[in-house]
Amino acid sequence: MSAGERGVFNAAYEPLLFAVDRVPFPESGREQETLDAFETFCASGHVAALLLEPLVLGAGGMKIYPASVLSELKRIAERHRSLFIADEVMTGWGRTGPLFACEQAGIAPDILCTSKGLTGGALPLAATLCTAEIFDAHLSTDRRRTFFHSSSYTANPIACAAALANLEIWMTEPVRARVEALEAKQRSRLQRFEGDPRFCNIRQVGTIAALDLAVPVGGYLSEVGPRLRAFFRERRLLIRPLGNVIYLMPPYCVTDADLDRAYDAIDEAASAFVAGRL
Numbered sequence: 001m002s003a004g005e006r007g008v009f010n011a012a013y014e015p016l017l018f019a020v021d022r023v024p025f026p027e028s029g030r031e032q033e034t035l036d037a038f039e040t041f042c043a044s045g046h047v048a049a050l051l052l053e054p055l056v057l058g059a060g061g062m063k064i065y066p067a068s069v070l071s072e073l074k075r076i077a078e079r080h081r082s083l084f085i086a087d088e089v090m091t092g093w094g095r096t097g098p099l100f101a102c103e104q105a106g107i108a109p110d111i112l113c114t115s116k117g118l119t120g121g122a123l124p125l126a127a128t129l130c131t132a133e134i135f136d137a138h139l140s141t142d143r144r145r146t147f148f149h150s151s152s153y154t155a156n157p158i159a160c161a162a163a164l165a166n167l168e169i170w171m172t173e174p175v176r177a178r179v180e181a182l183e184a185k186q187r188s189r190l191q192r193f194e195g196d197p198r199f200c201n202i203r204q205v206g207t208i209a210a211l212d213l214a215v216p217v218g219g220y221l222s223e224v225g226p227r228l229r230a231f232f233r234e235r236r237l238l239i240r241p242l243g244n245v246i247y248l249m250p251p252y253c254v255t256d257a258d259l260d261r262a263y264d265a266i267d268e269a270a271s272a273f274v275a276g277r278l
């Protein structure tokens with residue numbers, strides 16, 4: 001919570017949070033500023049770790065940045081012996097194409113967080129992966145060094161069975177081809193909004209498609225978010241915009257007809273908004 005952006009998500013805990021240094025998001029054309037900022041922090045000699053969401057900032061607005069930034073950040077982290085922690089909770093399990101988004105940058109993080117897609121989204125389970133070096137540093141026969149917390153449902157057998165079933169599918173079925181097919185379907189459907197003045201920032205990474213409804217005041221708490229969600233729900237679609245940012249991250253089993261229905265509803269919602277009916 002301390003590492004996350006300060007705002008509505010963690011405001012209630014503000015007095016309890018510790019200070020962290022933040023690098024700016026690598027905005028298009030200004031990626032070097034991000035790298036320079038990280039380099040400067042590292043040069044000060046007290047950076048324990050860099051924690052980031054690879055390729056896509058999710059709840060922060062589905063903001064996309066190139067893999068080259070990721071590999072450069074990893075290079076800087078390595079040079080300064082800073083740990084590189086990738087939060088792949090959203091991007092893991094093929095969301096951006098390969099199994100993990102870090103693969104697109106040809107890097108392996110020191111610590112990787114995975115959850116949502118671990119069970120194919122079917123049951124709640126998370127895993128934190130780390131290098132052997134980190135694992136060995138914590139491995140001990142001294143029971144006082146046990147990780148004592150959150151043990152009630154740790155490695156819940158039913159959730160683990162779902163994760164194993166998911167792994168089996170990944171290892172025996174053409175999952176990558178399916179992910180690529182969904183990627184292409186999203187791309188072709190997004191095209192209808194190219195140049196449409198009702199939207200801006202039409203973007204896609206892997207199977208994630210996002211676009212911003214053109215509104216005077218955007219952001220996570222934008223008034224239009226809940227109204228859009230209600231509009232979609234009336235049409236029996238679970239689409240939860242981040243403020244005015246509408247995104248589709250469909251399950252891999254989504255049908256063409258359902259995708260069409262979702263895009264038609266987005267089109268309708270934008271028309272309703274422009275006509276003042278939303």
Ligand SMILES: *Cc1c(COP(=O)(O)O)cnc(C)c1O
Pocket residue numbers: 053058059087088089090091115126
């Ligand atoms: C959903 C999500 C989380 C939240 O994970 P919890 O296990 O529910 O706390 C963290 N990071 C990213 C990138 C997410 O998409």
